[in-house]
Amino acid sequence: MATELQHGAAIEIDQLYKQFGKKNVLQGIDATIHGGEFVAVVGKSGCGKSTLLRHVAGLETATSGEVRQNGERIDGINQQACLMFQDSRLLPWQNVLTNVGVGLRLEGEWQRQAAALLKDVGLDGRGNDWPAVLSGGQKQRVALARALAGGPKLLLLDEPLGALDALTRMEMQQLVERLWLIHRFTALLVTHDVSEAVMLADRIIVIEEGRIVMTKDVSLPRPRVPTAPGFADIQETILNELLGIQAEKPLLQQTN
Numbered sequence: 001m002a003t004e005l006q007h008g009a010a011i012e013i014d015q016l017y018k019q020f021g022k023k024n025v026l027q028g029i030d031a032t033i034h035g036g037e038f039v040a041v042v043g044k045s046g047c048g049k050s051t052l053l054r055h056v057a058g059l060e061t062a063t064s065g066e067v068r069q070n071g072e073r074i075d076g077i078n079q080q081a082c083l084m085f086q087d088s089r090l091l092p093w094q095n096v097l098t099n100v101g102v103g104l105r106l107e108g109e110w111q112r113q114a115a116a117l118l119k120d121v122g123l124d125g126r127g128n129d130w131p132a133v134l135s136g137g138q139k140q141r142v143a144l145a146r147a148l149a150g151g152p153k154l155l156l157l158d159e160p161l162g163a164l165d166a167l168t169r170m171e172m173q174q175l176v177e178r179l180w181l182i183h184r185f186t187a188l189l190v191t192h193d194v195s196e197a198v199m200l201a202d203r204i205i206v207i208e209e210g211r212i213v214m215t216k217d218v219s220l221p222r223p224r225v226p227t228a229p230g231f232a233d234i235q236e237t238i239l240n241e242l243l244g245i246q247a248e249k250p251l252l253q254q255t256n
């Protein structure tokens with residue numbers, strides 16, 4: 001692999017409140033994310049998922065409470081974090097290799113490192129292509145390689161696979177899992193897709209109106225597949241919570 005094994009950052013979110021104007025977007029979030037853990041945050045649109053992630057990235061100032069990383073309050077941009085969004089945000093005027101190596105270019109061997117990362121994400125030899133000729137899934141592969149180029153201790157994923165078709169999305173989930181198993185950075189994923197959360201996370205946090213309403217451990221063996229025993233049960237538990245369905249009336253029975 002192109003980067004050394006990392007020890008993921010430990011994150012503590014402590015009584016985090018955020019108001020935008022009069023709107024209480026985060027209402028006392030408490031959570032601990034262990035170093036090297038993969039945590040997913042799910043919740044309905046507008047419940048505050050991205051706002052939470054942006055606080056961990058150091059892109060928002062809390063109204064009260066704080067986020068700590070390895071015991072230190074995050075104050076300003078979190079330099080140990082790399083972000084990946086739904087939109088790949090590649091530089092269209094730079095080729096793929098330069099996009100991957102954009103953060104490495106002060107290092108003498110950046111081209112070799114960037115080429116190795118491209119190989120890791122399944123784009124061996126595509127370094128001279130322009131972003132415009134890549135498919136959506138390929139662009140996200142490049143974005144993932146770019147995120148890994150910094151050897152992140154923390155990878156923040158804000159719906160990174162949300163715009164991809166179902167099959168590409170599953171391939172990318174497998175790739176993210178594989179790279180996480182190798183690099184062992186801490187990962188925080190925001191997603192609408194409960195199946196994606198179960199595929200990837202050690203723990204799923206469900207947020208409703210800025211509060212954590214459920215935390216669910218996912219102890220399924222890896223690599224995961226949606227057909228694995230227990231997968232559907234966890235998915236259903238989360239969906240029931242999100243949709244406000246009582247446990248005694250399972251979702252699958254209701255929809256039959």
Ligand SMILES: Nc1ncnc2c1ncn2[C@@H]1O[C@H](COP(=O)(O)OP(=O)(O)OP(=O)(O)O)[C@@H](O)[C@H]1O
Nearest residue numbers: 020021025043044045046047048049050051052192
């Ligand atoms: N900079 C901002 N200024 C004002 N309001 C904001 C700002 N950022 C977010 N909000 C509001 O905070 C609420 C939560 O937004 P956030 O993007 O965190 O939700 P989300 O759960 O990630 O939603 P989605 O899944 O639709 O992306 C929304 O009502 C949004 O309009």
